[in-house]
Amino acid sequence: MTATPNQQPDSERIVITGIGLTAPNGNSITEYRSALLAGKSGVSNYNIRYIGDTFAGVCDFEATRHQKKRDIRRGTRAGSVGIYCAGEAVADSGIDWDNTDTSRVGVYIGVTEHGNVETENEVHELKGYDYDTKFWSHHHNPRTVANNPAGEICLNRGITGPHYTIGAACAAGNAGLIQGAQMLRLGECDLALAGGVSESIHTFGIFAGFKSQGALATHESPEKASRPFDTNRNGIVVAEGGCIYTLERLSDAKKRDAKIYGELVGYAMNTDATDFVLPNPDRQVQCIELALKKSGLVAEQIDIVSTHATGTMQGDIQECTALRRVFGKSTNTSINNTKSFIGHAMGAAGSLELTGNLAAFEDKVAHATINVDDLDPECALPGLVINEPQEKDNVNYILNNSFGMLGINSVVIIGKY
Amino acid sequence: MTPDKIRDEVLDILRDIAPDDDITDIDDEKSFRDQIELDSMDFLDIVMELRKRHRVQIPEEDYPQLASMASTVAYLEPLMKDM
Numbered sequence: 001m002t003a004t005p006n007q008q009p010d011s012e013r014i015v016i017t018g019i020g021l022t023a024p025n026g027n028s029i030t031e032y033r034s035a036l037l038a039g040k041s042g043v044s045n046y047n048i049r050y051i052g053d054t055f056a057g058v059c060d061f062e063a064t065r066h067q068k069k070r071d072i073r074r075g076t077r078a079g080s081v082g083i084y085c086a087g088e089a090v091a092d093s094g095i096d097w098d099n100t101d102t103s104r105v106g107v108y109i110g111v112t113e114h115g116n117v118e119t120e121n122e123v124h125e126l127k128g129y130d131y132d133t134k135f136w137s138h139h140h141n142p143r144t145v146a147n148n149p150a151g152e153i154c155l156n157r158g159i160t161g162p163h164y165t166i167g168a169a170c171a172a173g174n175a176g177l178i179q180g181a182q183m184l185r186l187g188e189c190d191l192a193l194a195g196g197v198s199e200s201i202h203t204f205g206i207f208a209g210f211k212s213q214g215a216l217a218t219h220e221s222p223e224k225a226s227r228p229f230d231t232n233r234n235g236i237v238v239a240e241g242g243c244i245y246t247l248e249r250l251s252d253a254k255k256r257d258a259k260i261y262g263e264l265v266g267y268a269m270n271t272d273a274t275d276f277v278l279p280n281p282d283r284q285v286q287c288i289e290l291a292l293k294k295s296g297l298v299a300e301q302i303d304i305v306s307t308h309a310t311g312t313m314q315g316d317i318q319e320c321t322a323l324r325r326v327f328g329k330s331t332n333t334s335i336n337n338t339k340s341f342i343g344h345a346m347g348a349a350g351s352l353e354l355t356g357n358l359a360a361f362e363d364k365v366a367h368a369t370i371n372v373d374d375l376d377p378e379c380a381l382p383g384l385v386i387n388e389p390q391e392k393d394n395v396n397y398i399l400n401n402s403f404g405m406l407g408i409n410s411v412v413i414i415g416k417y
Numbered sequence: 418m419t420p421d422k423i424r425d426e427v428l429d430i431l432r433d434i435a436p437d438d439d440i441t442d443i444d445d446e447k448s449f450r451d452q453i454e455l456d457s458m459d460f461l462d463i464v465m466e467l468r469k470r471h472r473v474q475i476p477e478e479d480y481p482q483l484a485s486m487a488s489t490v491a492y493l494e495p496l497m498k499d500m
Contacts, residue, residue, distance in 0.1 A: 069436035
């Protein structure tokens with residue numbers, strides 16, 4: 001069964017025209033896609049204060065490509081990640097930046113959290129001065145205000161339009177994209193830099209919190225530590241990274257003959273309202289079905305579902321329960337997971353995981369979920385792509401799940417243009 | 418600490434604060450801001466680093482004394498002579 005996608009005027013249709021990213025296994029869409037198709041993990045050994053040896057997805061991008069050393073020192077890691085991704089996205093888009101009215105550019109960046117890294121660093125420093133607060137940095141407040149990563153992008157690029165971050169736990173990458181699309185449709189901007197960033201590997205508190213919760217992954221090998229859907233999965237590998245899109249109205253993109261990666265054909269966000277941490281598959285089903293309804297599509301038409309699954313025992317089962325209910329009868333839908341390669345990039349997860357799949361519109365390949373040595377029967381979804389990429393006859397629609405603590409759910413559907 | 422040594426310490430701090438600038442040939446008589454990209458927050462870094470590295474406390478009313486290398490060294494000399 002198929003349905004006719006909803007049709008809107010070009011001025012209401014939102015398209016992705018540029019992508020900038022840094023992931024633990026690639027610093028461009030080409031590098032990243034190649035790593036995903038080759039089964040290359042980006043997780044490595046990592047050491048952080050108070051925790052000691054653990055694993056993380058660590059990025060190695062050239063920060064000085066778009067930012068002065070002075071501003072790297074002044075700002076935050078999340079700001080640097082954002083500046084790099086925004087710079088790469090603008091370059092990729094082919095937009096004539098020097099002749100762009102930057103008062104009409106909006107910056108909407110999803111974050112899981114912000115300020116933990118900078119506060120922990122200051123407290124750690126302050127300990128060396130016997131907690132005398134006159135040694136507390138004057139940079140602390142501008143570094144920790146919640147809009148910091150988006151604000152640093154504006155400072156760097158001279159953007160004078162609206163900017164803010166979207167605090168949406170681990171649904172933030174999708175939420176940034178959704179916010180950008182909404183602002184374009186409202187006419188609040190003509191170009192949106194939207195997506196998500198994460199500096200979370202630099203805060204010991206994230207690791208310690210997951211560890212205390214029994215949700216921090218351990219394994220003999222870093223590359224095997226992030227293993228959603230595997231029977232022996234034991235938690236999350238924390239990652240840093242970022243992915244920012246240039247979003248435009250289709251009418252504007254057509255005017256400048258822009259390259260188009262895909263069109264945002266549907267999205268939805270909702271809330272569990274049931275638990276601080278545990279997800280609720282009923283609400284996840286509602287969120288996915290709402291996104292399908294908004295797009296005018298049915299489950300069978302979704303060619304690839306990019307799952308949120310983080311490698312926790314309960315969370316993976318809950319998402320699979322939801323997906324089985326929506327896609328259980330679809331013979332067309334392939335289901336994969338990017339965290340198995342890069343870990344959980346927190347605020348960047350939604351946009352990075354979506355982007356890892358966008359090339360499938362062209363190469364018609366669903367990348368795999370790696371590290372599934374012993375598939376958990378409760379996660380044995382039909383269509384799950386395990387360990388080897390899957391070639392498909394066609395890829396027209398990709399659905400990306402991103403869920404987070406406090407029961408925040410987000411789904412985006414991107415269509416081939 | 419001798420004036421030359423104090424000057425070296427200030428140069429070391431400036432190198433951290435203004436890593437994009439070449440400060441090798443800084444003119445001691447000219448103001449820092451005319452030669453280096455420094456805003457008010459960077460300037461506060463000079464004060465903070467002197468506090469952290471040498472426990473030198475500089476009251477706000479004395480900040481104008483730190484305008485150039487020559488005036489900074491002259492101001493710090495009595496405060497750092499016993500270090």
